[in-house]
Amino acid sequence: MSNGTRNAILNFLAVGGFVYFLWWAPENLDGYKLRIINLIAINAILGLSLNLVYGMTGMFSLGHAGFMAIGAYVSALLVLTPGQKATMWILEPMVPWLLNLHAPFLISLVLGGAAAAFVGCLIALPVLRLGGDYLGIATLGFAEVIRILIANLIPITNGSLGLKGIPAHTDLWMSYGCLGAVLFFMVRLMNSNFGNVLRAVRDDEVAAKTMGIDTFKIRVLAFTIGCFGGGLGGALLGNLLTTIDPRMFMFIQTFNILMIVVVGGLGSMTGTIMGSVFVTTMLEWLRITESPMTIGSLRIPGIPGMRMLIFSLLLIAVIIFRSQGIMGTREFSWNWFFGDWGDGRKAKGAR
Amino acid sequence: MKSEKKNVLELERVSMRFGGLTAVNDLSLGVPEGGITGLIGPNGAGKTTVFNVITGFYKPTSGSVSFAGQAITGLPPHRVCKAGLSRTFQNIRLFHNGTVLENVMTGSYVRQNGAWWECLSPFIFRCAAIEEREIRESSLALLDRLGLAAQAGVLSSSLPYGAQRRLEIARALATKPRFLLLDEPAAGMNPQESAELLNFIRRLRDEFELTIFLIEHDMKVVMGVCEHIWVMDMGALIAEGAPAEIRENHRVIEAYLGKPDDGEAGRCK
Numbered sequence A: 001m002s003n004g005t006r007n008a009i010l011n012f013l014a015v016g017g018f019v020y021f022l023w024w025a026p027e028n029l030d031g032y033k034l035r036i037i038n039l040i041a042i043n044a045i046l047g048l049s050l051n052l053v054y055g056m057t058g059m060f061s062l063g064h065a066g067f068m069a070i071g072a073y074v075s076a077l078l079v080l081t082p083g084q085k086a087t088m089w090i091l092e093p094m095v096p097w098l099l100n101l102h103a104p105f106l107i108s109l110v111l112g113g114a115a116a117a118f119v120g121c122l123i124a125l126p127v128l129r130l131g132g133d134y135l136g137i138a139t140l141g142f143a144e145v146i147r148i149l150i151a152n153l154i155p156i157t158n159g160s161l162g163l164k165g166i167p168a169h170t171d172l173w174m175s176y177g178c179l180g181a182v183l184f185f186m187v188r189l190m191n192s193n194f195g196n197v198l199r200a201v202r203d204d205e206v207a208a209k210t211m212g213i214d215t216f217k218i219r220v221l222a223f224t225i226g227c228f229g230g231g232l233g234g235a236l237l238g239n240l241l242t243t244i245d246p247r248m249f250m251f252i253q254t255f256n257i258l259m260i261v262v263v264g265g266l267g268s269m270t271g272t273i274m275g276s277v278f279v280t281t282m283l284e285w286l287r288i289t290e291s292p293m294t295i296g297s298l299r300i301p302g303i304p305g306m307r308m309l310i311f312s313l314l315l316i317a318v319i320i321f322r323s324q325g326i327m328g329t330r331e332f333s334w335n336w337f338f339g340d341w342g343d344g345r346k347a348k349g350a351r
Numbered sequence B: 001m002k003s004e005k006k007n008v009l010e011l012e013r014v015s016m017r018f019g020g021l022t023a024v025n026d027l028s029l030g031v032p033e034g035g036i037t038g039l040i041g042p043n044g045a046g047k048t049t050v051f052n053v054i055t056g057f058y059k060p061t062s063g064s065v066s067f068a069g070q071a072i073t074g075l076p077p078h079r080v081c082k083a084g085l086s087r088t089f090q091n092i093r094l095f096h097n098g099t100v101l102e103n104v105m106t107g108s109y110v111r112q113n114g115a116w117w118e119c120l121s122p123f124i125f126r127c128a129a130i131e132e133r134e135i136r137e138s139s140l141a142l143l144d145r146l147g148l149a150a151q152a153g154v155l156s157s158s159l160p161y162g163a164q165r166r167l168e169i170a171r172a173l174a175t176k177p178r179f180l181l182l183d184e185p186a187a188g189m190n191p192q193e194s195a196e197l198l199n200f201i202r203r204l205r206d207e208f209e210l211t212i213f214l215i216e217h218d219m220k221v222v223m224g225v226c227e228h229i230w231v232m233d234m235g236a237l238i239a240e241g242a243p244a245e246i247r248e249n250h251r252v253i254e255a256y257l258g259k260p261d262d263g264e265a266g267r268c269k
Helices: A003-028 A031-058 A064-079 A082-088 A105-127 A132-152 A171-189 A193-203 A205-210 A215-241 A253-265 A269-290 A308-321 B047-056 B079-081 B100-111 B126-145 B161-174 B190-210 B221-224 B242-250 B250-257 B263-268
Strands: A293-295 A298-300 B008-016 B021-032 B037-042 B060-068 B085-087 B181-183 B210-213 B229-235 B236-240
Touching: A003 A031, A003 A082, A003 A171, A003 B221, A031 A064, A031 A171, A031 A215, A031 A253, A031 A269, A064 A105, A064 A132, A064 A253, A105 A132, A105 A215, A132 A253, A132 B250, A171 A193, A171 A215, A171 A269, A193 A215, A205 A215, A205 B079, A205 B229, A253 A308, A269 A308, A269 B060, A269 B085, A293 B079, A298 B079, B008 B047, B008 B210, B021 B060, B021 B085, B021 B210, B021 B236, B037 B047, B037 B190, B037 B221, B047 B181, B047 B190, B047 B210, B079 B085, B085 B100, B085 B161, B100 B126, B100 B161, B100 B250, B126 B161, B181 B190, B190 B210, B190 B221, B221 B242, B236 B242, B236 B250, B242 B250
Parallel strands: B037 B210, B037 B229, B085 B181, B181 B210
Antiparallel strands: A293 A298, B008 B021, B008 B060, B229 B236
């Protein structure tokens, strides 16, 4: 049996097994576990989009939370019914044109992403002239500007009261369907010559310019695509949690996604998915360390924030022992899995 | 000989000043089509600055650059490349996280017609998929011609030094240039490697129908391969001519070795 056939069979089995799991899970797992599994997919989408910007094109962006907020708000405002909207705006009345605006969930997802991409593109045009850490600070600032705007544009966003009662449209099929679409897009993109160009801009911008690449245009494009992913993830998150408010989209949100990307490996898509599984489950699972414990005769009272302490230790361990992240810049492939390491980079896209 | 050929690249009274420092002063030169020509001079003479002005990394303070009859003064580097000028760097600049093949494929991007989103479906965008495959094949063919085909899948940073230089040239050739600027191609090479380089440069010119303009410190290479040489010192042109003339030119010798009676006094100026 050739490697190609073997890989095709294994891919089929893996995807089939996963689809079976998605069908099995809602009947057999409780709501808490389902939510974590949903969050893994959403975080993976957000991680992949940030990885495109940071890991693959080399733009240190800290603005993801802002773009998530745009996606979440646009989507939520579109899926809420006029009746719900009429009762929710207490402080100031809602702008009339928005009241009757309504769209199905899937369209609201796309529009949420598109709105984030549009704003991202506008921000990119001035900001991407900066490089390195300066870009990080500037994008961080813009994300905060977006959040403050949302908190103060009360007739549109209901201010810091947030939006409640968003229909819970995000289920496993929806979140993993979106993840599949994003993954397909990313794999095709990164395995094409355009992917080479993105990596070239990251590795050496001067040489990329000499090769006839309009690096500024490429960077704006990659940033805009990344923002679309951020908006999409935010929209899915809003429809999963059913309630959003501006405080959800503070810097810590960007930080969580950045952590997923770095733990998984900058520039590796499979690494980002592994990072998402690891970080999302760990953040939840470590909650048990915050509840009161009895070890022998020793009683430890619950310490709030304990999980973050342990989590930071875990992160330090990752940085010390595997500074390039779980996967480095490599991608998972069955050949690699079975030990035909080769170069490790040539056999991409087996998934 | 020079008068028979048309000049493909013309620099007209180019000056480049950085604040108070004049790196290039009123330089005019015309590079004949199809030739191998060289630009030499002591360290800090402004040679690389001239290359940077030609390839669009610097906009000259005054003067103009034209390539094949088209003004390219102040065009951004990617437009200069599109016009058919390509270059290599003094300190090798490869995409070090990419394989050898990926480096060359990146060079082909400038001549690629398909839009970026056409890679999403090979069934809907058949032309783009065919083009993508052609780029892969022509890149492999190019690597084969430059003797790098066996390393196509290797990370570019793990190549030996001489092969990295050749890969940088291969990547420049992938942009389908008609004019190639080589910035110190023999830097860091041992005598045997630089002897091979002579034939390699001639072969490049003949096989790829290029005009080659190079900066070089290794006089064996310069004298061995160039048909015409310009000499710069302190930002200005001090001599030009065939290698034999340059070798005899006393101003060139002075620029490199100093005046015989200059001594300590000259250095204190």
